[in-house]
Amino acid sequence: MSVLVLADHGLGALSPATARVVGAVSTLGPVDILVVAENPAAIAQSASALAGVAKVLTAKGSSLADGLEALLETLTVRYRYVASSAGSLGKDVMPRLAAKLDLMPVTDVIAIHGPNSFDRPIYAGNAVQTVTDNQPRHILTIRASAFRPAATGNAAPIEALDGTVVSAASLIATHRTESDTPDLATAQIVVGGGVALGSAENFQLIESLAKKLGAAIGATRAAVDAGYAPNDWQVGQTGKIIAPDLYIAIGISGALQHLAGIQGAKKIVAINTDAEAPLVKLADMALIGDLFEIIPQLLAELDKAGLKR
Amino acid sequence: MKILVAIKRVVDHNVRIRVRPDGTGVETSGVRMSMNPFCKHAVEAAVQLSEAGHGDEVVVVSIGPRTANDVILTALAMGAHRGILIETDAELETLAISKLLAKVVAEENPDIVLLGKQAVDDDSNHVGQMLAALTSRPQATFASEIKVVGQALEVVREVDSGRETLSLPLPAIVTADLRLNTPRNAALPMVMKARSKPLAVRPAAEFGIDLVPRLKIEKISPPPERMAGKTVATVADLAAFIAADVSDMEAL
Numbered sequence: 001m002s003v004l005v006l007a008d009h010g011l012g013a014l015s016p017a018t019a020r021v022v023g024a025v026s027t028l029g030p031v032d033i034l035v036v037a038e039n040p041a042a043i044a045q046s047a048s049a050l051a052g053v054a055k056v057l058t059a060k061g062s063s064l065a066d067g068l069e070a071l072l073e074t075l076t077v078r079y080r081y082v083a084s085s086a087g088s089l090g091k092d093v094m095p096r097l098a099a100k101l102d103l104m105p106v107t108d109v110i111a112i113h114g115p116n117s118f119d120r121p122i123y124a125g126n127a128v129q130t131v132t133d134n135q136p137r138h139i140l141t142i143r144a145s146a147f148r149p150a151a152t153g154n155a156a157p158i159e160a161l162d163g164t165v166v167s168a169a170s171l172i173a174t175h176r177t178e179s180d181t182p183d184l185a186t187a188q189i190v191v192g193g194g195v196a197l198g199s200a201e202n203f204q205l206i207e208s209l210a211k212k213l214g215a216a217i218g219a220t221r222a223a224v225d226a227g228y229a230p231n232d233w234q235v236g237q238t239g240k241i242i243a244p245d246l247y248i249a250i251g252i253s254g255a256l257q258h259l260a261g262i263q264g265a266k267k268i269v270a271i272n273t274d275a276e277a278p279l280v281k282l283a284d285m286a287l288i289g290d291l292f293e294i295i296p297q298l299l300a301e302l303d304k305a306g307l308k309r
Numbered sequence: 310m311k312i313l314v315a316i317k318r319v320v321d322h323n324v325r326i327r328v329r330p331d332g333t334g335v336e337t338s339g340v341r342m343s344m345n346p347f348c349k350h351a352v353e354a355a356v357q358l359s360e361a362g363h364g365d366e367v368v369v370v371s372i373g374p375r376t377a378n379d380v381i382l383t384a385l386a387m388g389a390h391r392g393i394l395i396e397t398d399a400e401l402e403t404l405a406i407s408k409l410l411a412k413v414v415a416e417e418n419p420d421i422v423l424l425g426k427q428a429v430d431d432d433s434n435h436v437g438q439m440l441a442a443l444t445s446r447p448q449a450t451f452a453s454e455i456k457v458v459g460q461a462l463e464v465v466r467e468v469d470s471g472r473e474t475l476s477l478p479l480p481a482i483v484t485a486d487l488r489l490n491t492p493r494n495a496a497l498p499m500v501m502k503a504r505s506k507p508l509a510v511r512p513a514a515e516f517g518i519d520l521v522p523r524l525k526i527e528k529i530s531p532p533p534e535r536m537a538g539k540t541v542a543t544v545a546d547l548a549a550f551i552a553a554d555v556s557d558m559e560a561l
Contacts, residue, residue, distance in 0.1 A: 098435075122529070134525065135524075172475065174472070
């Protein structure tokens with residue numbers, strides 16, 4: 001009943017989502033982690049420290065879908081479950097692998113009820129589907145923000161696989177958003193900004209509040225479309241799904257598609273001029289007013305309150 | 310060059326859906342339906358490639374009940390040349406959909422297959438990737454830019470860390486994200502013209518695919534409701550609320 005997890009990583013480090021995927025699937029059986037990277041060593045070290053991990057497998061190569069499909073297809077025979085986070089890598093690869101194996105995947109899992117019973121959201125999180133998967137193997141993607149991370153302190157053995165992962169496609173450029181804020185999908189606090197910010201310069205107000213709180217930065221689709229924020233900050237049905245302890249939504253009215261991305265937040269704070277905005281109605285705490293006046297005051301008040309992060 | 314676009318008819322994305330009280334599904338009768346927004350971006354991308362001289366023919370295919378003809382007509386009005394409806398009243402899983410589409414790819418042999426990255430009803434985000442596996446073609450999902458460069462495509466993808474550019478040898482499969490383009494609204498003459506374009510209706514059974522679902526849907530439930538919140542009057546009160554919440558958080 002063992003599980004193979006495909007690791008998510010970036011800039012040579014294991015992504016925080018992987019610890020949460022391991023936390024989620026370790027109830028299903030012993031977990032092996034596969035790290036595919038040009039330089040997998042450091043990532044594999046972090047993966048081997050996760051509790052519940054029996055073994056870390058490494059392979060050299062790129063993380064493009066067709067190459068990963070071929071590698072995973074050969075490995076899958078040994079496992080009952082193959083899982084990854086429901087981030088851009090898992091979404092790209094897992095359905096492809098499933099079809100190759102003639103399996104129907106269960107994706108974006110938000111709850112595991114038993115060895116073959118899973119919950120997944122549909123209609124932008126406005127409904128939840130409970131499915132039973134009686135296929136001989138299970139291909140899963142896990143919504144990382146819905147699960148607690150696995151503990152660390154383990155030292156699982158690391159085993160290098162022969163050969164390199166090759167793809168018919170080739171990666172010719174990457175455009176990485178430079179930011180020293182925490183990973184959005186797994187952050188404990190997120191500060192989000194909407195189109196009301198009015199410009200990329202003004203969006204720095206959101207960034208300064210995020211920095212003060214040690215928070216990740218989110219944005220609405222409209223703010224990203226307008227060029228105020230990079231695409232990987234988009235929160236919503238088609239962007240990132242977040243479940244922080246605290247979400248502070250600033251100048252965001254709350255389109256259905258944005259609300260889909262924040263339903264898992266424990267507490268929501270809204271700052272908006274419109275007392276009738278859907279997000280204000282949804283928030284645990286709201287302040288009605290002009291964000292350009294409120295944010296500088298809020299920064300000062302948080303200092304006064306002795307907030308330390 | 311031939312471009313195939315697969316499109317889906319879904320509950321309109323602006324409709325606030327209602328879960329049936331008996332847990333059997335989401336109420337879809339009497340609800341406004343339209344083309345899945347991501348599919349519209351895929352159709353627009355195909356028409357733009359064709360207008361730029363990269364596609365002699367744009368073929369659209371949809372799978373669903375007879376009423377799904379309306380989204381095919383929308384695509385034809387946007388500039389696609391020919392439509393295929395694979396007719397079925399059954400709710401098909403993405404694996405069955407992909408197998409039907411693989412048959413269409415085998416018949417039509419398109420150089421590029423474009424799809425929306427996900428449908429806003431089941432939010433699966435599967436079909437492009439599955440079709441790529443079943444047809445052994447390279448894929449670029451979540452595309453925000455597509456360029457034809459010789460016998461290859463250069464596709465900018467939106468990924469968790471930002472963007473990346475892939476080069477794909479043709480034939481290839483691309484799924485559209487929202488920033489790929491702005492879908493056109495077809496003018497009335499185009500809508501009229503669409504009705505005279507070829508549209509083949511073929512029963513799903515004709516393709517000889519096992520369409521039986523693999524997963525059993527036990528129930529469909531509404532998400533937990535949030536409690537209505539409060540409003541504070543001053544910035545100081547809000548700061549106190551945030552500071553208290555932050556100090557309560559367990560350190561990671």
